[in-house]
Amino acid sequence: MILAVASGKGGTGKTTFSVNLARVFNAPVQLLDCDVEEPNAHLFLNGTPLGNESVSISVPEVDESRCDGCGECGRFCRYKAIVAIKTSPLIFAELCHGCGGCAKICPRRAIREVPRPIGIVETSQSENITLVQGRLNIGETMAPPLIREVKKRLTKTMPAILDAPPGTSCPVVATLRDVDFALLVTEPTPFGLNDLKLAVAMVRELGLPFGVAINRCGVGDQRVHEYCHGETIPILAEIPDDRRIAEAYSRGRLIVDALPEYRDLLQNLWTEIGFMSAPFREAQP
Amino acid sequence: MQAGAKKREESAAMKIAFSTSGENLDAPLDSRFGRAARFLVLDAEEGTFELIDNAQNLNAAQGAGIQSAENIIRAGADCLVSGHCGPKAFRVLQAAGVKIYNCTAATIAEALEQFKAGKLQAAAGADVEGHW
The missing domain is CATH 3.30.70.20 (Alpha-Beta Plaits)
Structure with a gap:
């Protein structure tokens, strides 16, 4: 099972969902930070370094x-x-x-x-999470080759979460290729909606099963919800606009550690994704 | 031999490319080189000109300056008069022996006048960063 966490708009919570989903997974899991221009998953994991390799x-x-x-x-x-x-x-x-x-x-x-x-690939271990992240050299623009190198480190026998870069351009497509499911994270604002539509068009073009997670529910308006209902896109999770989450984030803490009441929400999200992802659907008669 | 070389140099100084959005000598001189809509390549001796379309580079993600330089080199230009020229375009033009003149004139006609009066100096390097 390879899950990609993407979004159109930046700053909607891709990494928040990625690291928290990884932590509540009740088995060893790989987390690939494919946002090689500014990898940030490591900030929340404080892992033990396992090594790094140069990529050319x-x-x-x-x-x-x-x-x-x-x-x-x-x-x-x-x-x-x-x-x-x-x-x-x-x-x-x-x-x-x-x-x-x-x-x-x-x-x-x-x-x-x-x-x-053009950059390096770094590996580290934090409890059940093996983090593989690409780090593009400063001033470098060739993100896709480095992303492909990060993805080459995938071990087929272990489930994986791919934290994608924002947007819908080449680096995102390089991340989404050959994944089983795309989780599109958005926020209920006009910007969030506009860029969600672009992301939906992208994953449909790629033929990927996908669902939406809405972050910071309570800000903005209802248009993201209305759009998803109109397009029959499943909304798989909603995280409320909770100041305590922002405080935990600002200290580099995981939501599921700082605010255990959110563990169920993320575990349920895994269940939903499992039901919808390609391997499961292909196994159906 | 020497005379031949001299003659080539003289005739070689005669084709001047201008970056522009228009289609004649009264048209504005485009301050951008790589993203100019087209180039007017003037045969200074004959007074005739041809227009080189550059639209493919207007929305190019990268390499617009390089491709534009190729376009005017293929058109046989020996000089370029434009607002600015970035480092990659400069490298290509320099390698092909095209002289670059930065100019702030509003129109091609004005720029041509300054060029003919010797008021423009050949640039020794790029005057802007890429993607300015």
Whole structure:
């Protein structure tokens, strides 16, 4: 079972749901922080470090003695990471997605690939939770390759929660690929609703079973609820706008530790997700 | 040999690209290079010009400056007159031997006048960061 926790809007509570769901899971569980531009799940877990590894992508390097300036590499690259007009190629490594196409297409075999570090993957253990998080180097924009490296650390035998980045762009899609269920966290505000609609369109495009969790219920209005009812999207959990939750959060404490009365709510959410997720549904006659 | 090289240099100085949103010499000079709607490439000797569409780069997520530089190099431009030029576009233009002139003129005609009067100086480097 691989659960992804996503949202359109940032700051709705993806990490809050991820870490608390992980803690109330009554068995060993993996938590992957895929928000590699600013991983924050570790702030709530204070785990024991198990190790870290550097992650690189392959970028081109040109042997100018072999290059005849034909420009095939530049015509192939859709990201303009390699350009050759009237000259031997110029390389913009920070734009390179590491596909290796330029090296393959070069008729003179003048291009070889060299590693360029983009970030690290860190692993730590906190009680029942094995946390794997990606941390993108500062100034770096290539989040998806690092997210894929984080996901390579998934152990099939253990359930996993993937804490996605906000939004609906490439890093989120890279996170959501091949998961069994997407939990979309939103807040009952016009911004929350607008971005929830984008997130719903995304998970429908990806063909994922999904449900919604509404955080900070009591602020804003009823439009998120009305939208979900109109679209027959299940609302799987609602956390009220409770000042004590914000206080616990600000101290880096888990809701389920600081306010045990919320444990049931999160355990029930696991039950709901279990009923709706792909493996369960496929097992039905 | 020397005369040939000199001649090439002279004729090479004759094609000037301007970034613009319009379609003639009275059109505004676009202060942006990579995100300009098009380029007017003027043959300064003949007085004729051609328009190079750059719309593909208006909404490009990245590489707009690089692609725009490619566009004007392919059009045979030897000089660029634009408001600003970022570091990646500068690198590509410089490698292809295109001179860059930063200019604050309101229209292409005005910019051309300044260029002809020698009031513009070739830039030694990018004058803005990428994605300014």
